[in-house]
Amino acid sequence: MVQIQPPEIPTFPPGDLWSDEPPLETYRHLEELIILLTSLNRFWSDRTDFFAAGNMTVYYSSKQRKNEELRGPDFFVVLDTERRERKSWVVWEEDGKYPNVIIEVLSDSTASVDRDEKKKLYQNVWRTRDYFWFHPYTMEFKGFTLVGRNYVEIEPNAQSWLWSDELQLYLGVFNERLRFFTPEGELVLTPEEEADAERQKVELERQRADAESQRADAESQRADAESQKNAILRQKLLELGVNPDEIG
Incomplete structure (x- = not known):
């Protein structure tokens, strides 16, 4: 008699996973993330349906190990989720949600990965709708939006800003920093500003x-x-x- 083995059920690691990201390369990189995070949180202070984070690990594989399957964007936003504190973003604990928007702050050591490998990951696996990158020293700034199965480069407006359909905000360079702007063109201020x-x-x-x-x-x-x-x-x-x- 042939004994049929039941299908193997994948075992997911616990959802209470700490972020495991390397430190940021320069103070300017840190300052950029602080500006993006604090300005968006202030602007959306009355909203409870999003999560924004910087330099945080996104766990999306059932394998609990630090390798190419674990990617920590420099800055990301997830929409239609509970606004609360998290140690990391664990996809299988968040109803399978991936970031809607990702911003990578380029550095000399990561730029090639951000432009190629991560772009493919966000396009093909995570299916992140809007992806931007910005170099805080060279001012290189590009954005892509998902059309069908592929990223299409976002065309800048007259101010060289790029529109994020997910955020309903522009992103643009102001005083050598990447900033958010409202549809009316107003700068989204940080709490200090x-x-x-x-x-x-x-x-x-x-x-x-x-x-x-x-x-x-x-x-x-x-x-x-x-x-x-x-x-x-x-x-x-x-x-x-x-x-x-x-x-x-």
Whole structure:
């Protein structure tokens, strides 16, 4: 009698996996990720349906080992998911969701992989809709969107910004940093920039109030001077025997 063996059920590693990414190459790389992450989180502060992370491992294979099957994008966004803290992104614990948007911050040691191997991975396996890369020193900036089964390069607008249909935001270089812009062309501010803008607004309002107060004081002084002038003239007329009230 032939004994039929049941099909082997793959064993997935536990979902509580820590991110296992190498440190960023330079402070400029770190600063870029902080800007992207904090500005998007601030801009979407009222949303609870996304997850954004930087330099975090994405586990998508059932094999729990650090190899070519484990890729940690420099920055990624997953949409239609719960906004909460995570140690890593574990695809099989997240309803099979992969990043909707990925941004790689190029360096001399990783640029060739980001342009070739990772691009193929994101296109063919992860099926990530929008993929961008940016070099913080050379300002090289490109973006791709998935059309059918292949990436198509995104055409820049008049400002050389690239549109992300997934984020409904532009990405563009501003002061040598890759930034988000609204459809109306406004810069998406970091919390620090928003605080600075608010302080500037308060300072401008204070200056406006001071100017208004000075204008009111000057008007009051002018009125007082005019009143004093009229009083002196009235007194002189009285001394001349002329009743000022009878002057028509």
